[in-house]
Amino acid sequence: MQEHCFVIKCGGSTLAALPDVFFIDMHNLQQAGTIPVIVHGGGPAISDTLAKLGIETGFIHGLRKTNEEVLDVVEMVLAGQINKEIVRKIQRFGAKALGLSGVDGHLILAQPVANTAEVGFVGEVTAINATLIKGILAMGYIPVIAPIGLGEDGNQRYNINADTAAGAVASFLGVERMIVVTDVPGILKTIDGVKTVLPTVTVQEIEAMITSGEIYGGMIPKVRAAIQCIQGRVSEVVIVDGAEPEVLSRVLQGSGIGTRIVK
Numbered sequence: 001m002q003e004h005c006f007v008i009k010c011g012g013s014t015l016a017a018l019p020d021v022f023f024i025d026m027h028n029l030q031q032a033g034t035i036p037v038i039v040h041g042g043g044p045a046i047s048d049t050l051a052k053l054g055i056e057t058g059f060i061h062g063l064r065k066t067n068e069e070v071l072d073v074v075e076m077v078l079a080g081q082i083n084k085e086i087v088r089k090i091q092r093f094g095a096k097a098l099g100l101s102g103v104d105g106h107l108i109l110a111q112p113v114a115n116t117a118e119v120g121f122v123g124e125v126t127a128i129n130a131t132l133i134k135g136i137l138a139m140g141y142i143p144v145i146a147p148i149g150l151g152e153d154g155n156q157r158y159n160i161n162a163d164t165a166a167g168a169v170a171s172f173l174g175v176e177r178m179i180v181v182t183d184v185p186g187i188l189k190t191i192d193g194v195k196t197v198l199p200t201v202t203v204q205e206i207e208a209m210i211t212s213g214e215i216y217g218g219m220i221p222k223v224r225a226a227i228q229c230i231q232g233r234v235s236e237v238v239i240v241d242g243a244e245p246e247v248l249s250r251v252l253q254g255s256g257i258g259t260r261i262v263k
C-alpha cells in the first residue's frame with residue numbers, strides 16, 4: 001500500500017483558492033489506487049478567529065505563541081471548521097474522506113518544542129500512528145488530518161505547525177512523495193532582477209537562502225520539513241501553487257511543475 005499513497009499538505013493560505021479540479025483529481029487518483037493522505041493548515045483562519053475574539057496572537061520563528069486560550073481556538077478552527085470544510089469538499093466530488101486531528105486514535109504524539117518558554121503549547125512530533133492511517137486507507141477513505149498533537153500523558157494538546165506535521169506523517173508512513181500545496185508557484189529567487197521559480201533546490205542552497213533572507217516566514221517550516229523527509233525515506237518533496245489547474249496530476253506525471261527539493 002505504501003507505494004500507492006502520498007501525502008498532500010494543504011496550506012491555509014491556499015485552501016479557499018483550490019479549484020474544483022483539485023478535488024476531482026483526488027477522487028480520480030484514489031480510484032486509480034494512488035491514495036492521498038491530507039494534512040492541512042489553517043493559520044490565516046486561526047488568526048481571523050483570534051482577532052474576532054480579541055485574543056492577541058504572535059509568531060516566534062514562524063511558530064504561533066500558544067497559551068491555553070489560543071489552544072482552544074486553534075483546536076476549534078483546525079479540527080472543527082477547516083477539517084470539516086475539506087472533508088465536505090472531497091466528498092462533494094465523489095471520494096470518501098475521514099477527518100481527524102492528531103488527538104483521535106493517538107494519531108500524532110508530541111512533546112513540547114525546545115523554546116516552550118517563549119511559544120507555549122507548541123509541539124514537535126514524536127510519533128505518528130501509521131497503523132491507524134493505513135487502516136483508514138484500507139477502508140477506502142482519504143484521511144484528512146488536523147495538526148493537533150497529543151502529549152505522552154494522553155491529555156495535553158499541542159499546536160503543531162502543519163508543514164512539520166505533514167513531514168512527520170510522510171516519514172512515518174514511509175511514502176515516496178509529499179506535495180506541499182501553498183499560495184506561491186514554488187521557491188522563488190530573484191535572478192537578474194526577475195523573480196524566478198527554482199525547478200529544483202538542494203539542501204545546501206536552501207540553507208544559503210535562509211541565511212541570506214531569500215527564504216523567510218512560512219517558507220521556512222516547509223523547507224525544514226522537506227529536508228527532514230528527503231534525508232529519510234521520502235524520495236520527493238514538491239512545493240506547488242494550489243491554484244494552478246490540475247496541479248496534483250501534473251506533479252504525479254512528473255511535468256516539472258513547482259520546486260522539487262533534492263539532496
Ligand SMILES: Nc1ncnc2c1ncn2[C@@H]1O[C@H](COP(=O)(O)OP(=O)(O)O)[C@@H](O)[C@H]1O
Binds near residue numbers: 010013041189219
Ligand atoms: N523564497 C520564497 N519563495 C516563495 N515564497 C516564500 C519564499 N520565502 C518566503 N515565502 C513566503 O512563504 C509563503 C508561504 O507560506 P505560508 O504563508 O505559511 O503558507 P501556507 O499557509 O501554505 O503554509 C509565501 O506566500 C511567501 O510569502
Ligand SMILES: CC(=O)N[C@@H](CCC(=O)OP(=O)(O)O)C(=O)O
Binds near residue numbers: 010040041042162163
Ligand atoms: C505552531 C503553529 O504555528 N501552528 C500553526 C498551525 C496551522 C498551520 O501551520 O497552518 P498553515 O499551514 O496555514 O501555516 C498555527 O497556529 O498557525
